[in-house]
Amino acid sequence: MFLGENALKNLVEFMIDAELTLSIAPHHAEKVRLRPIVELVQATLAPEGQSAVARKTFEITSSVHFLSALFEVVSEFENEPASSRKAITACLFAYHLREWIWKEHRSLIEKALGLKDQEAFYKYVNNCFPDFPLIREVCLGTKHFETNHNQVLNTGLSGGDFSPDDFSSADFYVGDLIVETGIGNKNALEMLKSVLRFYEKLFSVLGI
Structure with a gap:
């Protein structure tokens, strides 16, 4: 699927605001920003x-x-x-x-x-x-x-x-x-x- 430029910009804004919680170890979690994905999408704009x-x-x-x-x-x-x-x-x-x-x-x-x-x-x-x-x-x-x-x-x-x-x-x-x-x-x-x-x-x- 091909995303237009406006759709990609909206996706970037969403991912900048969003956070993904990853379980690193039992009883411990760390919030990791989606920066690598953001940069990848931004590079296409x-x-x-x-x-x-x-x-x-x-x-x-x-x-x-x-x-x-x-x-x-x-x-x-x-x-x-x-x-x-x-x-x-x-x-x-x-x-x-x-x-x-x-x-x-x-x-x-x-x-x-x-x-x-x-x-x-x-x-x-x-x-x-x-x-x-x-x-x-x-x-x-x-x-x-x-x-x-x-x-x-x-x-x-x-x-x-x-x-x-x-x-x-x-x-x-x-x-x-x-x-x-x-x-x-x-x-x-x-x-x-x-x-x-x-x-x-x-x-x-x-x-x-």
Whole structure:
């Protein structure tokens, strides 16, 4: 039997309120919430305000899923810190997660942060995480071949340590990807790990 979206939402609300009593041992019982089932059903629902989009993004249907995917791609980049492909992929996820959060959780953002429009929320993100415009430039430069932003002067690979005349453990260091700006270089991996911490804190503030 196929349940429509409204029926599934009603089922979720019922299960959140309901409790199942399980006999754990003689003369003892423990109430266990139906959280695993609730989460399973909720995962099938497109987030509020994004249903049409979410149906086009495979199994990533909420900002929570998007954050989880961001963790995965940053972890992959960390395992291969000289990979431009993995760095760009992580930047794309980091940039677009901001949009998902706004579209899915506008009411929470207004309630918790007092921000009533998208521009105000984006300014808040930039203020809390000043390197976000750099991620945006890398992302849009990749997606649209844009060159009309000037905070990022260049991107590249810092030099490794290998020398045929001097062998040491440092020789296994192959270099890091960096983002060059007018006020210094940014390590791409550290920047992306920092944006992960920012998003974790934001999710906590919003109660997501």
